[in-house]
Amino acid sequence: MPLLTRVAPAIGLFFLAPLNAEALMGNFPIASPIGVVGLLAILPLYGAGALFIRELVRRTGRGWPTMLALGLAYGMFEEAFITQTLWNENWVDVRILDYGYMPAMGTALPWILFMAGVHTIWSISAPIAIVETLAGTRRTTPWLKKRGFVIVGVLFFAYSVFAAVGNAVNEGGTLAGLPQFIGAAVVVVGLVVLGLRLRRSAPAVEGRAPSPWTVFAFALAAGAIFVLLYAVDPTGLSPWLAIPVPAWGSVLIYLALFATVGTLVRRWSHRSNWSDAHRLALAAGAMLTYAWHSFPWKPTLTVPISQTVDLTSNTITTIGAIVLLVIAARRVTT
Incomplete structure (x- = not known):
């Protein structure tokens, strides 16, 4: 197999991950x-x-349980x-962090839960699932040889150190104390260890999963609840949904949403008719979900962006996402 053909899915994921995570x-x-x-600058991080x-x-x-655990570890890291x-x-x-701030921890639980979902699903899992669908028969096989795998790992961790130091310098020093960093490190390492101890999902059981269209509608609904819940944060990045939800209520809804989605998807994915579709x-x-939500969302760049540029960008990325998904859908039906 020619080199370019062999690594094409890897290249696709390298670029799709940051595009999905930040542009879309x-x-x-x-x-x-x-x-x-900005997108080019974060390629080594997300890609x-x-x-x-x-x-x-x-x-x-290993399979998707490990993928999700490592995606969450990535987000917290x-x-x-x-x-x-x-x-x-x-x-x-x-x-x-004003919404639900906890002085003892120096952070806010609603923000932690929002970031947990953002990175686990949108930064890591969704791009991987889409590119693996496009990869066809190579969906679960490695796309890189050992040397390429090592290079990608070194690139990620070297960039992480560089970016962490750069951010600390820009902020005038680290923003947390040693106990906070130790606690975060324990969480990240714990998630990695847990993920690597997980094996592939259990064998198929009796019963049938809902149709792919029903699962798609479920994902849209769950995604809408997730992003709209952050929009009620009065001090957040994009507080455009004026519904007075207390921080503790937000935390409970996040946890209920994660539990519901996790339980149902786990149950469905064990059914005999669960498929690439x-x-x-x-x-x-x-x-x-990211595509429609990009329109009320405000860019996080520190320089002003006109509404025309913002609207144009969101339209382009939304059309691009739809085209990519149509191509992927045709892949699983042919």
């Missing part, structure tokens, strides 16, 4: 030069991170040590 969400407008520069996780899972013969948003009370000039339906629901 509405953070980095791609119609703006500064937005494009190499998602690719490293995917290759590690597939090379060790990024937010605690690289961007340090878990401790930054004034990130991009927004008081992101169902996995794509979940990823498509997540991706299109």
Whole structure:
């Protein structure tokens, strides 16, 4: 197999992960030069991170339970040590931690839960699921040889150190104390260990999973609840939904949502008719949630962006997401 053909899925994931995580969400407008520069700057973080996780899972013969656990570990690692948003009370000039702030921990639980969902599903899992669908018969096989896998891992961790130091310098020092960093490290390591101890899902059981269209609608509904719940945060990045939900209520809804989605998807994925189409339906629901939600969402760049540029960027990324999903859907039906 020619080299370019062999590594094409890896290249696709390397670029799709940051595009999905930041451009489709509405953070980095791609119609703006500064937005494009920002995306290029985070390629080693999201692209190499998602690719490293995917290759590690597939090379060790594990499945989606491990993928999700490592995706969550990735999210906590990024937010605690690289961007340090878990401790930054004034990130991009927004008081992101005022809502539900816990002085003893130096952070806010609603923000932690929001970041947990954002990274586990949108930064890592959805891009992997979509590119694996496009990969066809190579869906669960490694895309990189050992040397490429090592290079991607080194790139990710080297960039993480560089970015963490750069952010600390820009903020005038680290934003958390040693106990907070130790606690975050314990959580990240614990999630990695847990993920690597998990094996593939249990064998199929009796019963049938809902149709892919039903799963797609479920993913859209769950995604809508998730993103709208953050929009009620009066001091958040995009507080456009004026519903007075107390922070403790927000936490309970997040936890109930995660438990419900996790339970149902786990049950459905053990059914004998669970297929690539169902996995794509979940990823498509997540991706299109970001697509529509990018319009009320405000870019997180520190430079002003016009509404025209923002609207143009969101329209372009939404159309791109739809086209990509149509191609992927045709892949599972042919």
